[in-house]
Amino acid sequence: MSTTAVAPTTGVNYLNAQYGIRSWLLTTDHKRIALLYLGSVTFFFLIGGAAAVLMRLHLIEPQGALLEPATYNKMFSMHGIIMVFFFLIPSIPAVMGNFLVPMMVGARDLAFPRLNLLSWYVYIVGGLFTLYAVVAGGVDTGWTFYTPLSTTYANGNVMAAALGVFITGFSSILTGLNFVVTIHKMRAPGLTWFRLPLFLWAIYATSIIMILGTPVLAITLLLVALERTFHVGIFDPALGGDPILFQHLFWFYSHPAVYIMILPSMGVVSELVTCFSRKRIFGYSFVAFSSVAIAVISFLVWGHHMFVSGQSVYAGLVFSALSFAVAIPSAIKVFNWTATLYKGSVSYQAPMLYALGFIGLFTMGGLTGLFLASLATDIHLHDTYFVIAHFHYIMVGGALMGYLGGLHFWWPKMTGRLYPDGWARFSALVIFIGFNLTFFPQYILGYLGMPRRYAVYPEEFQVLNVMSSAGASILAVGYLIPLVYFIWSIRYGPPAGPNPWGAKGLEWETPSPPPTENFEEVPVVEEEAYAYGEKEAHVV
Amino acid sequence: MWFGFPLRPEQASTIAQGIDHLYYFLTAMDLFFTGIIFLTIFYFAIRYRRRKKDETPAQIEGSLPLEVAWTAIPLVLVVVTFVWSSSLFIRNARPPTAATEVFVIGKQWMWQLQHPEGVREIDELHVPLGRPIKLTMTSEDVIHDFFIPAFRVKKDVVPGQYSTLWFQATKPGSYHFFCGQYCGVSHALMRGEVIVMQPQDYERWLSGSKKAGTMADAGARLYEQYACITCHGTGKGPPFVNLYGSQVKLQDGSTVVADDAYLRESILVPSAKIVAGYEPIMPTFKGQLSEEQILQILAYIKSLGAAERKAGQE
Numbered sequence: 115m116s117t118t119a120v121a122p123t124t125g126v127n128y129l130n131a132q133y134g135i136r137s138w139l140l141t142t143d144h145k146r147i148a149l150l151y152l153g154s155v156t157f158f159f160l161i162g163g164a165a166a167v168l169m170r171l172h173l174i175e176p177q178g179a180l181l182e183p184a185t186y187n188k189m190f191s192m193h194g195i196i197m198v199f200f201f202l203i204p205s206i207p208a209v210m211g212n213f214l215v216p217m218m219v220g221a222r223d224l225a226f227p228r229l230n231l232l233s234w235y236v237y238i239v240g241g242l243f244t245l246y247a248v249v250a251g252g253v254d255t256g257w258t259f260y261t262p263l264s265t266t267y268a269n270g271n272v273m274a275a276a277l278g279v280f281i282t283g284f285s286s287i288l289t290g291l292n293f294v295v296t297i298h299k300m301r302a303p304g305l306t307w308f309r310l311p312l313f314l315w316a317i318y319a320t321s322i323i324m325i326l327g328t329p330v331l332a333i334t335l336l337l338v339a340l341e342r343t344f345h346v347g348i349f350d351p352a353l354g355g356d357p358i359l360f361q362h363l364f365w366f367y368s369h370p371a372v373y374i375m376i377l378p379s380m381g382v383v384s385e386l387v388t389c390f391s392r393k394r395i396f397g398y399s400f401v402a403f404s405s406v407a408i409a410v411i412s413f414l415v416w417g418h419h420m421f422v423s424g425q426s427v428y429a430g431l432v433f434s435a436l437s438f439a440v441a442i443p444s445a446i447k448v449f450n451w452t453a454t455l456y457k458g459s460v461s462y463q464a465p466m467l468y469a470l471g472f473i474g475l476f477t478m479g480g481l482t483g484l485f486l487a488s489l490a491t492d493i494h495l496h497d498t499y500f501v502i503a504h505f506h507y508i509m510v511g512g513a514l515m516g517y518l519g520g521l522h523f524w525w526p527k528m529t530g531r532l533y534p535d536g537w538a539r540f541s542a543l544v545i546f547i548g549f550n551l552t553f554f555p556q557y558i559l560g561y562l563g564m565p566r567r568y569a570v571y572p573e574e575f576q577v578l579n580v581m582s583s584a585g586a587s588i589l590a591v592g593y594l595i596p597l598v599y600f601i602w603s604i605r606y607g608p609p610a611g612p613n614p615w616g617a618k619g620l621e622w623e624t625p626s627p628p629p630t631e632n633f634e635e636v637p638v639v640e641e642e643a644y645a646y647g648e649k650e651a652h653v654v
Numbered sequence: 655m656w657f658g659f660p661l662r663p664e665q666a667s668t669i670a671q672g673i674d675h676l677y678y679f680l681t682a683m684d685l686f687f688t689g690i691i692f693l694t695i696f697y698f699a700i701r702y703r704r705r706k707k708d709e710t711p712a713q714i715e716g717s718l719p720l721e722v723a724w725t726a727i728p729l730v731l732v733v734v735t736f737v738w739s740s741s742l743f744i745r746n747a748r749p750p751t752a753a754t755e756v757f758v759i760g761k762q763w764m765w766q767l768q769h770p771e772g773v774r775e776i777d778e779l780h781v782p783l784g785r786p787i788k789l790t791m792t793s794e795d796v797i798h799d800f801f802i803p804a805f806r807v808k809k810d811v812v813p814g815q816y817s818t819l820w821f822q823a824t825k826p827g828s829y830h831f832f833c834g835q836y837c838g839v840s841h842a843l844m845r846g847e848v849i850v851m852q853p854q855d856y857e858r859w860l861s862g863s864k865k866a867g868t869m870a871d872a873g874a875r876l877y878e879q880y881a882c883i884t885c886h887g888t889g890k891g892p893p894f895v896n897l898y899g900s901q902v903k904l905q906d907g908s909t910v911v912a913d914d915a916y917l918r919e920s921i922l923v924p925s926a927k928i929v930a931g932y933e934p935i936m937p938t939f940k941g942q943l944s945e946e947q948i949l950q951i952l953a954y955i956k957s958l959g960a961a962e963r964k965a966g967q968e
């Protein structure tokens with residue numbers, strides 16, 4: 115694919131080029147920053163996960179088995195805030211995007227390396243505010259900060275938590291900016307837009323949403339802070355404000371944010387499906403443009419969160435129609451991934467199992483979205499467990515599964531080590547099964563009418579809740595297994611070699627782990643993405 | 655029911671069955687596509703599994719006819735669903751004109767309900783079978799949400815404004831209602847029961863319950879107590895007879911329909927819309943009247959006769 119000779123795996127690389135804490139905390143190397151992010155998002159995932167475990171344990175009994183209602187409310191608020199803003203939004207972009215965007219375009223670093231380091235610090239400062247809010251007694255507004263509950267009525271550390279989210283937003287904006295500039299300006303000679311790996315198209319679309327959407331969230335949270343501290347009447351009707359205005363502003367960001375979470379995973383899956391079936395992606399331009407279409411339409415559907423808020427019938431109809439429209443590009447992607455397997459050479463290494471798991475769970479999550487886009491049924495389903503199930507299918511079954519698949523795929527590149535494939539396949543299976551056991555019962559629970567954010571519930575809902583909690587214990591084990599073997603592999607894993615999967619793409623043409631400057635010579639690209647037909651893709 | 659295990663809530667209102675049918679359709683469509691995707695993936699993954707370590711399959715770029723097909727087919731299905739669901743929604747949104755009005759006030763963390771006859775209930779709502787009931791709801795603090803799964807209805811209850819919801823029960827019995835919108839510490843406790851009774855039992859229940867006079871009577875007392883009468887009974891302010899639902903001409907030349915929202919605004923923010931031909935001398939009653947008292951005054955105004963065109967209906 116390029117002219118670079120493959121250097122031996124031993125020797126100087128980005129990991130051993132410098133030693134010491136300082137060399138990490140002051141690094142501007144995108145690969146090291148990616149690892150800083152990897153450590154931090156994993157930390158937040160474990161905290162958010164611990165809260166989820168407590169909640170599921172609590173819900174085994176209708177009267178609540180474990181926590182005070184007030185504590186339960188703090189748990190789901192913290193879980194939501196941490197999982198969304200501190201784990202899932204940064205996960206793929208900040209970890210894999212950071213590591214891969216420069217490598218995939220054939221550059222030595224991102225366009226603004228110091229800005230990149232700043233993004234990480236901004237993220238950490240936001241995280242500290244949020245952790246402070248948790249330690250100092252918690253927040254109980256939910257991750258949605260609905261007014262006037264959050265501005266006038268909620269006690270607790272609303273300000274610290276909102277400030278944490280506000281600050282972290284700037285990290286997203288800066289990262290998005292860095293990616294957009296890098297993809298525009300730093301592509302290697304010959305790497306035209308339509309030769310880009312689809313991961314980059316997805317990251318590009320995501321970055322655009324981050325840059326355009328996040329400022330709206332920042333402004334909204336600022337207004338909440340103004341009203342809460344200085345009683346400026348913006349949202350609270352008692353002060354002359356409009357509580358529904360908050361929902362418009364919040365969802366104008368937070369619906370597109372759903373696509374910040376899922377689009378990168380879709381990009382990862384395009385890489386995995388092609389590599390493990392040794393095929394070009396089926397319908398490259400359809401997959402690429404569907405990312406862009408999703409990014410655009412996602413800004414126009416926020417009202418589907420407000421069908422029961424008293425919004426006019428006409429607004430409801432428009433938002434419903436637009437929400438249905440998002441289903442089309444999503445379906446196109448699923449069909450094209452599936453068709454990519456056709457007449458391929460399919461192998462089932464761990465990353466591929468994660469990718470197939472993604473396709474299955476995302477399909478189920480996406481299709482249940484139709485129930486919520488449809489006005490008549492959403493009236494009944496809104497704010498019930500059906501919604502919880504739907505978005506966990508997308509965000510955990512989809513986005514998190516894609517993240518783990520990507521991590522398994524690029525781990526050898528990042529660390530130079532292989533993990534035990536058997537265990538990894540086993541964990542993919544455990545996660546898939548545990549996930550369905552946890553969240554499938556919640557669809558039924560929701561249709562039966564169990565509202566979300568309920569610390570106690572009527573007895574007839576118990577059986578399904580117990581099933582869900584039992585599934586969650588399997589799921590938890592599924593997530594802990596990779597943690598163990600990844601850590602194990604750093605020391606004991608066999609060397610990976612530059613290209614353990616026989617994958618195409620510039621990042622596989624340089625040693626693992628790569629040297630600090632990524633490529634010894636600037637690569638020149640002479641072929642399309644995923645040119646798996648060419649024999650020279652060498653398998654190690 | 656599935657092996658004695660419920661898969662849907664009780665169908666206890668006129669709209670429940672229609673919603674369930676749409677839900678079944680969506681479920682069938684969902685299972686169909688999930689099935690297709692899963693089976694195809696399994697089939698391809700097995701049929702085209704890697705047999706030799708270094709095999710290179712022939713490359714396929716894609717196929718325009720296929721892309722068109724799998725764009726068009728979902729598109730058609732989605733349009734069908736949209737039309738079905740939207741027409742159902744529009745039909746369900748409109749309360750029948752003859753609906754009996756019940757007033758609902760949500761506050762952290764209880765529901766206060768009041769029948770026009772004056773009977774008050776807390777976290778319990780008695781309604782007659784087969785008669786359309788319209789709830790006019792508001793909140794005294796944060797946003798709540800009134801949700802009756804067995805009737806398939808739900809609506810946010812927002813401070814500072816009225817929202818409405820209607821249903822017609824089709825099966826006697828007792829059904830949960832929930833607060834659907836998270837509203838603070840005891841949100842999960844903000845629930846109650848709708849009790850659907852045979853009409854004659856309902857009448858008996860109404861007359862047996864202790865009454866503090868009808869809501870309109872209470873409103874009439876407030877009308878004197880708060881000295882509305884000094885202007886509205888003297889010609890300094892417009893009279894209330896046949897006001898509800900009428901077209902009111904404003905000073906700036908426009909007209910509004912005197913519905914619940916307008917009357918509420920006129921009492922709390924009189925300066926917002928000035929009736930043509932009158933001086934803007936009315937003081938605001940914001941902070942002096944509770945949500946319940948405002949509803950009682952509205953009931954009083956309505957009792958003085960309503961214009962032909964019914965107002966207060968979306």
Ligand code: HEM
Binds near residue numbers: 170257568
């Ligand atoms: C990336 C991973 C995850 C994300 C992004 C995520 C996101 C969320 C969000 C946004 C909420 C809503 C919080 C709120 O209502 O304010 C939520 C609720 C919840 N999640 Fe997760 N979640 C994740 C993983 C999990 C896992 C693995 C479990 C399994 C045990 C879980 C269990 C729950 C539970 C029990 C609730 C509370 C439902 C309620 O009371 O309304 N979550 N999650």
Ligand SMILES: [Cu+2]
Binds near residue numbers: 369415419
């Ligand atoms: Cu949305």
Ligand SMILES: [Cu+2]
Binds near residue numbers: 798799833841
């Ligand atoms: Cu509530």
